[in-house]
Amino acid sequence: MADTYDAGHPPDEVIRVSDLNLEYTPGVPVVKNVNLSIPRGAITALIGPNGCGKSTLLRGMAGLIKPASGEVSLDHTQILEHSPKVRARKLGFLPQSFRIPMGITVYDMVLRGRYPHLGAFSSPGPEDIRAAETALKNTGMFEFRSRALDQLSGGQRQLVWIAMALAQESDTLLLDEPTSYLDLRHRRRLLSLIRSMVPEKTVILVLHELNDALELSDFILAMKDGHILGRGTPAEIISSSIPERLFDTEFVRIDAESTHGQKKGSGLSYLLPRSSPASPRAGTSGVPLRAENLNFTYETSRQRAGKLHALKHISCGISGGKVTGIIGPNGSGKSTLLRHFTGLLTPHSGEVHVLEKPLTKTPVRERARTISHLAQQSEDMGEITLLELVSMGRYPHVAPGKRWSFEERQVMEKAVSRMGLQGLENIPVQQLSGGQLQRARIAMSIAHGSPIVILDEPTTFLDIRHQEDTLQHLRELNRSSQVTVLMVLHDITQAARYCDELILMDQGRVIAQGAPGTVLTPLRIREIFGVESRRIEDAGHDQLLPVPRLW
Secondary structure, X not given: OOOOOOOOOXXXXXXXXXXXXXXXXXXXXXXXXXXXXXXXOOEEEEEXXXXXXXXXXXXXXXXXXXXXXEEEEEOOEEHHHOOHHHHHXXXXXXXXXXXXXXXXXXXXXXXXXXXXXXXXXXXXXXXXHHHXXXXXXHOOOHHHOOOEHHHOXXXXXXXXXXXXXXXXXXXXXXXXXXXXXXXXXXXXXHHHHHHHHOOOOEEEEEOOOHHHHHHHOOEEEEEEOOEEEEEEOHHHHHOOOHHHHHHOOOEEEEEOOOOOOOOOOOXXXXXXXXXXXXXXXXXXXXXXXXXXXXEEEEEOOOOOXXXXXXXXXXXXXXXXXXXXXXXXXXXXXXHHHHHHHHOOOOXXXXXXXXXXXXXXXXXXXXXXXHEEEEOOOOOOOOOOEHHHHHHHHHHHHOOOOOOOOHHHHHHHHHHHHHOOOOOOOOOEHHHOOHHHHHHHHHHHHHHOOOXXXXXXXXXXXXXXXXXXXXXXXHHHHHHHHOOEEEEEOOOHHHXXXXXXXEEEEEOOEEEEEEOHHHXXXXXXXXXHHOOEEEEEXXXXXXXXXXXXEOO
């Protein structure tokens, strides 16, 4: 059974964790008395709810956190006895997020993966260039090698980080949420690439996409509240109560009809969280957001003069009082279109209208009160608490220097409660997990209280339960307050389940707009994302959901 399965301590183990306790604040353990062994030449996935300690455990296995007690062994030697350079050669580590050096190109960023192999002040040699170019080709980013990194989409940047980790050419890879921001095509490509690495390499990865973990991995470690709740093969995990106990939610198990036929886990069920039916919509209220013939071009890097046409003759309207999702491949212009709707970018031609008024003629403060915008990636927010972060959503409504009223505090506390963050209000944001920080940022958007809420990839870094909870909260906000919700989503199944309308984009153009069932046809999914799909019944709902086949 998955509850009692133990891989033991195989003779060919790469990492062993013994009685490990990890903490950021003295006396407050995040990882609690963990014992495990990672077999060489296999894929081990860490799954569990946000804040359970997955990323902390991964950092501990990489030797980036000194244990409060217990130890981590790498190749039968305590990991901290290896020098940092030796550790970097043995372990390739992909964190959840990076800071982007200003103006750096894709190629130069990937070449940084070779630093552990270079001497001080030495220049990259032929072997380093080969490793970097191979990593770029394997991730599909070779053609972007001369582009400035800060001009790429979130998904494209993620592929660059992965290429940098691959260029390190270490025997063991530790990957924290490697599929974040990736569209279906690139997700499939990455998962297939990871699968092809074993048994020559060992891969340990944190995944929030539960079904990806079930299909990809050889072994699964299920974490909750800092402990290992269960461990086993994918078949053992899915046939047990572990998924329900991990995420405190009910799953519907659907025959996956896996098509690859070679993976040990083929034929496993597809797990779909059961959701509550949506409340009736009160009705629409015009078109509060409208784009008219938008065109926008990014300048490419100095090393490679040219232009990137990000938006091409975009004309679309966002229906008031509805939940609208924008979907499409990485680099298709989704985030660029959102930034035009918020006024963060100005089109080279065309115009955006907000509440029937040209956006360029709308005062900045009025614009800030009308539209709440959650960007794809958070900035460095310094030394602030979770509640202080949420309070930023109220800034457009309060005069500078004015103290928060009782009513204002109630709005903030309600947003914190809605996102399930009670008890964390005074925690510094640097101590939050990636998922907790993302929910805090969404709470900030909800606390804004604007009639239009725009969110770019709101489910990123969230576990499956909090993905569903967040999308249900946004839909109920729409239903109860007639707030217009516009969001970019990468999961087409969730987009079909929670959105009233969808906009499908590709290569800077709108390909289709309408009800999910008419936009997400199997033919379009195949043409745009390069994957096959099928439709399944959504239990308790009068709709069919598209489910991609990634294997």
